[in-house]
Amino acid sequence: MAAISIPSHMKAWTYSEYGKSNQVLKFNQSVPLPEVKEDQVLIKVSAASLNPIDHKRMEGLFRNTDSPLPTAPGYDVAGVVVKVGSEVKKFKVGDEVYGDINVKALEYPKVIGSLAEYTAAEERLLAQTLWPQKPQSLSFAEAASLPLTLETAYEGLERTEFSAGKSILVLGGAGGVGTHVIQLAKHVYGASKVAATASTRKLELLRNLGADLPIDYTKENFEDLPEKFDVVYDTVGQTEQAFKALKEGGKVVTIVPPGFASAILFILSTDGAILEKLNPHFESGKLKPVLDPKSPFPFSQAVEAFSHLETNRATGKIVIYPIP
Structure with missing residues (x-):
């Protein structure tokens, strides 16, 4: 060259x-x-x-x-x-x-x-x-x-020990991190059910990304739903309410300080190896x-x-x- x-x-x-x-x-x-x-x-x-x-x-x-x-x-x-x-x-x-x-x-x-x-x-x-x-x-x-949002989404799921068959609720599903959490949980980890919150006009996007249960936060409160989840991933700062949507023994992870005593709060440590690991899923079309x-x-x-x-x-x- x-x-x-x-x-x-x-x-x-x-x-x-x-x-x-x-x-x-x-x-x-x-x-x-x-x-x-x-x-x-x-x-x-x-x-x-x-x-x-x-x-x-x-x-x-x-x-x-x-x-x-x-x-x-x-x-x-x-x-x-x-x-x-x-x-x-x-x-x-x-x-x-x-x-x-x-x-x-x-x-x-x-x-x-x-x-x-x-x-x-x-x-x-x-x-x-x-x-x-x-x-x-x-x-x-x-x-x-x-990079930042994809690595954050991945690290949060890893910290909750998320795995196939588990259910997850994503708070802020249409944002930079939330869009990746939905796709990773559903198409890479094999979640049994993915729920996510967004405003009315963004619900169709959530469905297209893989959400089984899009929740319109302008019309209903996620914490009032009868269904509970193995993991709640909070990208918007609703950590305290998140615990009300959790199954017994479940985990809440948040990226919004100050967090909450029982939640997993983390700040990303950047690692290009995460991008390399997930590249094939973009190549195959699983992730977009x-x-x-x-x-x-x-x-x-x-x-x-x-x-x-x-x-x-x-x-x-x-x-x-x-x-x-």
Whole structure:
């Protein structure tokens, strides 16, 4: 492969103070490229996706463990490797990869995130987007939609020791994490029954993803249902109510602090091996990326993408593509 020309500066969206995205997020024409450490690769970003943690971090909710400002936001990335560190063995220049670039979501995320032309990440956080069956490979936009939410969905199910024949209730079934929990539980783990909550207009999506019992939270309370579940996966912060829908001996898992004493609360530790493990299920069609109907947003409309994220009404993931 011919040598790839890498500039010293790039375009990126950055903020230098905490606040709402429409006030602090600015387009910067000349940002220095991130340094590439021995175990990292430099990625020419093609697509990125947004997560709730992006706007919460921007608003300063995690400032005690945040990286220094100014910073470019963004955890999820898909793109092409253009440089490899001296200790990198898994990837080479030209490989198409995707992943969550931060080892721990709330512990000093990278200063240069994925809303930039280039970003750097440890090779163990990444997976390849390509398989031999090219037509069924993930597009950059689809791949960018997956990492943080897919890994979170998987880790939560693993922590509850979910297995074939068990039942599960997913609170927030149409969100980024919830759409993956439904699919994983039904099509990979072999759940006996999957119930999930969403608003009226999103119930059909839940059915299409594999939910046996879509619950319209605008019309009924899940905790009042006579049926109880082996696992309740809370993605929206209703942990206390979740216990009312639990079978005796069942487990509640939540990703929304502060959680509840008897619940399993966890913060994701990023691992590209999870993506590699689940890749074949996307190849076979068992699992599908779910992009918000307004996606993809062009790179120039990052502020609009954040505004949509902040409504808490997005379906699946908000993707920014293409990133020049």
